[in-house]
Amino acid sequence: MNRRLPLLITILLFGYAFLYIPIVSLIVYSFNESRLVTVWSGFSTKWYAELLQNGPLLSAAWLSIRIAALTATLSVVLGTLAALALVRFRRFRGRGSLEVMVTAPLVMPEVIIGLSLLLLFVAMENVIGWPAGRGMTTIVIAHTTFAMAYVAVVVQSRLAHMDLSLEEAALDLGARPIKVFFTITLPLIAPSLAAGWLLAFTLSLDDLVVASFVSGPGATTLPMVVYSSVRLGVSPEINALATIIVGLVAMAVLIAGYILWRQEKHGRSDNL
């Protein structure tokens, strides 16, 4: 094994360089003074100041955050129910179709999800008058539909590896099933619910394609603003925005990673 170690380390170094050089370059040039993103002309934080004065971008960001929070919450509820159904109930009518409907959104091209949902919303509006027009509500529904599939995957793997004896003991001692669920099952799968919530939040915050299809004239999300600005060319303001996003994500992931790592350590010592 030791003979191959240098090779493996080299592979990893190249792989991680490929993954991180673009992100590092974004961050570095967000502090560049020149508008030309690729020519270094001195340190400056003026693009952050300009970002904070960009009204349309800030209101789009606020709309995106609200959509993402709603989406994440709805997705955790629906995704957890789907995961419970698939892991806890071995046989039921509709199991096969539920399995397919939970897997398919993970890979379904966004253009198809977006177009098909738009056509559904238009038809529903014609027939039952709801949703009246398109905007925040339709975007939340669309995002929840694909984000809940990701939540279901995360929660499913946690449920599958859960120790059932605690639940059984509580039931044998006479606890009501609903109480067992809320006092034992839910706390045990809580880390996966948190991970699922964050994942759904990020997916929603990041989505351009589906939102473009199902949004209306009044609702412009952050990715739509970024997209139209990127189409016009590179702009240091977008670099500044990217740096803020990367910073927030890195912080969240590091905290989550630390909690996971501690739990794994605990779990291991519990098993011993």
Place this chain on the structure above:
Amino acid sequence: MKLSSHLPPARNLIIAVPWFWLALFFLLPFLFVLKISLSEPVLAQPPYMDLIREIEDGFVTIVVNFSNYQMLLEDSLYLSALLGSLKIATLSTLFCLLIGYPMAYAIARSPAHWRLPLLMLIILPFWTSFLIRIYAWIGILKGNGLLNNLLMGLGLIDSPLEIMHTPIAVYIGVVYNYLPFVVLPLYATLIRLDLTLLEAAADLGCRPWKQFLLITLPLSMPGVLAGAMLVFIPVMGEFVIPDLLGGPNTLMLGKLMWTEFFSNKDWPLASSLAALLLLALIIPFVLLRHFERRAEEAAT
């Protein structure tokens, strides 16, 4: 006793709520795609003619119109977009595997306490904005971008390489964004690999590269195929990457559908393109489900 056996009324609710949500907002919409793909475009809001029309009081007629599909067959633009999507999806899947397999292998063979941080580093870029990661490559690849400046500064080239707005840029963007999707399933199969098999083979005189070809690779096939499908299927319909990094010559179905819908306002034609794309994806999707089930069985 089991918690699940106690909850007959709750049980039905637990199953029904996600089932109906997905049936309504994921499955049903496909029927509308099919329906609109068979209608005629008109200048109205919404811009298509309904299939079911009332001709007199109480009499209705259904007008089905196949001209959109006929157009897909006759205009070579759509066939080349399908072929373009297939080519880019196939080749970038291959590149992802070629880069992702060694990485997953190296992570799975690294010391146990390194694995979680290394995996986190693979996932971390995936959590930052997709759009912004593609944007980063524009700054690197364009004519006066970082890569060209670097290469010219080193004296390796005299004039800037033209990478931006070519298929090469699209491949780089796709591989960059989809790499985590192959590394994770590959890692999951490689970490479960029984190392005693390799030891036994080594004891019997099997050379390392032969061990890899005869044992490791075949046993990691479920991960290879799951990873391949996780890249291939979404890339077939990819819009953002070919739009921002590719040029006018990069023809892909997702991009064409976007143009028909947003620029030409031709909802019926966009729908028939979506139907075509769905049809092209059914086979890989069935394969994906098959390998997932196999992997699940192997895990239990």
